[in-house]
Amino acid sequence: MSEPRPTPPPPCEDYPVPRRVTAELDLDLGSSVDLIFQITAAQGVPLASEQLTFSSGDRVYTPTEIVDQSGSRLHRLSGEQGPLSVRYEAVVTGASPTLHTSDLETITYLRPIRYCQSDEVFAQARRQFRGLAGAELIAAVSTFVASSVTYTPGLSLGTDSAVTTLMTGQGVCRDYAHVVIALLRAMDMPARYAACYAPGLEPMDFHAVAEAYLDGAWYVIDATRLSDRRSLVRIATGRDAADCAFLSYHGGYVGLERMYVDAVLDDETTDATTPDDHEALVQIG
Secondary structure, three states, X not given: OOOOOOOOOOOOOOOOXXXXXXXXXXXXXXXXXXXXXXOOOOOOOOEEEEEEEEXXXXXXXXXXXXXXXXXXXXXXXXXXXXXXXXXXXXXXXXXXXXXXXXXXXXXXXXXXXXXXXXXXXXHHHHHHOOOOOHHHHHHHHXXXXXXXXXXXXXXXXXXXXXXXXXXXXXXXXXHHHHHHHHHHHHOOOOEEEEEEEOOOOOOOOOEEEEEEEEOOEEEEEOOOOOOOHHXXXXXXXXXXXHHXXXXXXXXXXXXXXEEEEEEEEOOOOOOOOOOOOOOOOOOOO
């Protein structure tokens, strides 16, 4: 007989200020190609408005929307040779409801994977965080990664993993998230990757954070300390960056000619909150 599930804590309060998120991609397709995008707010995020378009000259593509078990919305289409313009804009009005996490998901988020080799950092994690668990472990891992890695845009590679980042001590948001996830999994705490829009982020881009599973809820860790975690808008959730890529393609060449990402508080006159101390337990809205 299975043990009863822990009762999840109540969902975090709605972020009081609407957020406007924007993504623009201009692509050059070398041939007919299968395209998969993850740039929209995840399923369940409350929206006042949303517009997503795919066009090439006068032609407008209608994608197929696929929603995965975590609520990530994938948009798939077959593009023909030539330019492709992708435009997305949405206004987010509050926090999304907390989704149930299955036993299978928690098992999945404990396993080592390509970019988060928890098995390879096991010994280091056990030495570094010996005796820690729960919220103390989350705080310790976040602080360790924040102080051990230097944010260096343009120097890390898309193939870099948590092990690579620990060796070089440099990276961008995805690298920070991978290290946090690997260390937490090595300490037997389920952890996952989340791609987000982050209002006020500098430099502005799609943002990546880690989430740790504790007492039936997922808590966000941004070891870069660059975002206000309370204003994040979830795009995609997965095991590592490969599950949450904003664009993947098969069967042809795709050139990224231009990309523009923005996320702002829609009411700039409102001082919504005090600064994020990156110490309190926070859930992505």
